[in-house]
Amino acid sequence: MTFSATYVQAWREGRFPSARVPDVVERLSGIPLYLVHGRYDMTFPASLVPLTPCTDAVVLDEAGHMAHIDQPEAWLAAVSRFL
Template identity: 30%
Template sequence: MDGDLSPDVIDDRADLGSLTVPTLVVVGRHDIICGVRWAEELHLLIPGSEQLILENSGHFGHLEEPEAFAQAVTRFVTAVNSRDN
């Protein structure tokens, strides 16, 4: 909130193209808070990013599909580590 207690809008999209860290964008197909449309935008704006859509999840994919989430994160981290070595 700003000084007038109005929502403070933060839009960092212009900076996403300068990211150099490995990035996995994870979204639930049924997420009504930060849905697939936003995940796709992040994925397109972050160079070299990967995207995972959890087909049976909403906003809490790590709880709703924990095995799929953990497998994807493990695969991603393993791949990043093997590239860096």
């Protein structure tokens, strides 16, 4: 596997569409969603969890954006309960 930086020029020129979806809550409504989230996630703050159309949500303490790495046992337990 090799990596290249061929995307950099397009990125610098603003030719990449935004990864953010402006109507994410609307797009997710009606879809059963189980959220396992790290309390210290700086990418998607835990304060936004109540705004999502979740069927259920678990916020893991002492975990960040990669909750499955930060708290693997707690993450696996939460996913197992859901399944």
